[in-house]
Amino acid sequence: MADHDLDLVVIGAGSGGVRAARIAAGYGARVLIAEEYRVGGTCVIRGCVPKKLLVYASRFADEFEDAAGYGWTLQEPRFNWPTLIANKDREIARLELAYTTNLERAGVKLAKSRAILEDAHTVRLVATGETIRPRYILIATGAAPWFGPPIPGIEHVISSNEAFHLDELPARILIQGGGYIAVEFAAIFNGLGSEVTLVYRGENILRGFDDDLREHLKSEMTKLGVRIVCGKTVSAVQRTQRAFNAKLSDDSTVEVDKVMFAVGRWPNVAGFGLDEAGVRWAAGRGIAVDPLSQTSVPHIYAIGDVTNRVNLTPVAIREGHAFADTVFGGKPTAVDHIDVPTAVFSEPEVGTVGLTEAQACQRLAKVDVYKTSFRPLKMTLAARDMRAFFKLVVDGESGRVVGCHIVGPDAGEMIQLVGIAVKMKATKADLDAVIAVHPTSAEELVTMREKALSHRREAAE
Numbered sequence: 001m002a003d004h005d006l007d008l009v010v011i012g013a014g015s016g017g018v019r020a021a022r023i024a025a026g027y028g029a030r031v032l033i034a035e036e037y038r039v040g041g042t043c044v045i046r047g048c049v050p051k052k053l054l055v056y057a058s059r060f061a062d063e064f065e066d067a068a069g070y071g072w073t074l075q076e077p078r079f080n081w082p083t084l085i086a087n088k089d090r091e092i093a094r095l096e097l098a099y100t101t102n103l104e105r106a107g108v109k110l111a112k113s114r115a116i117l118e119d120a121h122t123v124r125l126v127a128t129g130e131t132i133r134p135r136y137i138l139i140a141t142g143a144a145p146w147f148g149p150p151i152p153g154i155e156h157v158i159s160s161n162e163a164f165h166l167d168e169l170p171a172r173i174l175i176q177g178g179g180y181i182a183v184e185f186a187a188i189f190n191g192l193g194s195e196v197t198l199v200y201r202g203e204n205i206l207r208g209f210d211d212d213l214r215e216h217l218k219s220e221m222t223k224l225g226v227r228i229v230c231g232k233t234v235s236a237v238q239r240t241q242r243a244f245n246a247k248l249s250d251d252s253t254v255e256v257d258k259v260m261f262a263v264g265r266w267p268n269v270a271g272f273g274l275d276e277a278g279v280r281w282a283a284g285r286g287i288a289v290d291p292l293s294q295t296s297v298p299h300i301y302a303i304g305d306v307t308n309r310v311n312l313t314p315v316a317i318r319e320g321h322a323f324a325d326t327v328f329g330g331k332p333t334a335v336d337h338i339d340v341p342t343a344v345f346s347e348p349e350v351g352t353v354g355l356t357e358a359q360a361c362q363r364l365a366k367v368d369v370y371k372t373s374f375r376p377l378k379m380t381l382a383a384r385d386m387r388a389f390f391k392l393v394v395d396g397e398s399g400r401v402v403g404c405h406i407v408g409p410d411a412g413e414m415i416q417l418v419g420i421a422v423k424m425k426a427t428k429a430d431l432d433a434v435i436a437v438h439p440t441s442a443e444e445l446v447t448m449r450e451k452a453l454s455h456r457r458e459a460a461e
């Protein structure tokens with residue numbers, strides 16, 4: 001293809017790449033997007049969307065049980081894994097088609113091929129060998145599961161990618177990891193009836209989240225039957241005649257039918273040609289970019305998980321949009337990565353935004369903490385021993401709510417709205433001025449009156 005026949009080549013048709021391509025094309029740019037696997041990327045094909053469908057499936061078991069307290073008599077419910085997976089796959093195929101159609105409608109050319117950088121100006125489509133020299137290149141190749149340091153038997157271990165396509169539901173599964181993907185899959189398999197052991201090397205799951213939230217979630221998940229083993233790692237996996245033996249760092253052994261690792265993800269750049277193009281790497285992180293997502297090579301940009309900033313779909317989408325506005329829309333736009341609300345679709349669910357109590361104490365002179373734990377109304381007749389947890393972290397000087405942490409049903413839905421208030425710099429007094437919606441769990445957000453704790457940093461001598 002002749003020089004600059006294209007304004008933009010986007011590499012990777014995931015959350016960020018698709019948005020960037022469509023918006024750039026909308027500004028009149030001639031755009032090609034290359035995808036080596038399936039259009040939609042991690043989120044649509046093997047991330048958020050299929051995961052949430054499995055989460056929904058896993059929650060029915062408790063609903064069936066709880067219905068009895070409300071007068072319902074049900075026949076013994078039966079679950080069929082292949083039906084769930086087939087239905088999930090059908091929905092994912094529909095979404096993939098919708099993404100492809102939207103790209104075509106926007107006038108974006110799609111190349112179903114791996115693409116690599118030959119040099120700073122040349123993109124090669126591996127499937128055809130064709131080379132392209134566009135005006136701009138956007139790297140949006142995302143990230144892939146990382147398995148940690150090699151251990152004997154690692155070839156028997158699956159990642160979240162394979163978990164979506166198992167032939168049958170494992171009766172017993174060991175999941176190593178303490179991040180949100182490990183915790184969510186532990187909840188999914190537990191809800192669907194597997195015996196789940198969650199092994200995490202740190203002292204508690206969900207590192208980086210608020211400590212009270214972590215403690216609360218661990219205790220609730222344990223009540224639901226997930227065996228959580230902290231402070232240990234899997235040192236080897238051995239195949240036996242009918243199962244696997246996972247050996248732990250304390251020499252104990254757990255016999256399971258599947259072993260899954262969710263210990264981290266790593267940017268998709270292997271063999272991609274970053275060095276050939278002179279694109280700089282931020283050590284231990286991802287592709288180095290400035291606030292406008294520009295790399296060390298001025299006409300090459302990078303967005304989403306490959307830059308390892310905040311690895312969430314809405315962030316990748318926002319970065320893709322901002323890139324197109326900046327480069328083709330004449331509106332330089334930096335994405336604000338502060339106070340991004342997020343959910344963990346565990347059971348019970350987690351929603352969080354802003355600073356943890358520990359972070360607030362490091363940054364602020366005065367911190368007030370409001371928290372409560374209670375049994376949601378629905379759990380009373382269901383006779384289920386499940387407690388929700390709400391916490392507000394407040395700047396003791398300005399009164400601003402700087403963090404909110406929720407564990408309980410619909411926490412993800414709630415935190416989206418709390419996120420608006422936090423972004424608008426709402427104070428505790430603003431929340432208190434709102435009249436409660438009763439009876440809900442969310443009303444706790446506007447009815448917590450008593451400070452649970454006040455931290456005051458001593459003035460320097």
Ligand SMILES: Cc1cc2nc3c(=O)[nH]c(=O)nc-3n(C[C@H](O)[C@H](O)[C@H](O)COP(=O)(O)OP(=O)(O)OC[C@H]3O[C@@H](n4cnc5c(N)ncnc54)[C@H](O)[C@@H]3O)c2cc1C
Nearest residue numbers: 012014015016036041042047115141142304305311312313
């Ligand atoms: C199990 C799981 C659950 C998740 N759940 C959530 C959630 O609930 N909420 C949330 O916000 N986020 C979630 N995420 C994270 C979210 O999926 C990612 O943050 C998001 O997809 C990142 O978008 P991206 O555009 O950077 O990359 P991706 O969506 O990963 O897209 C990158 C694309 O590039 C392609 N590609 C890679 N290299 C090349 C190449 N050389 N040539 C051509 N194509 C290439 C890949 O095949 C892929 O399609 C989850 C992730 C996982 C794994």
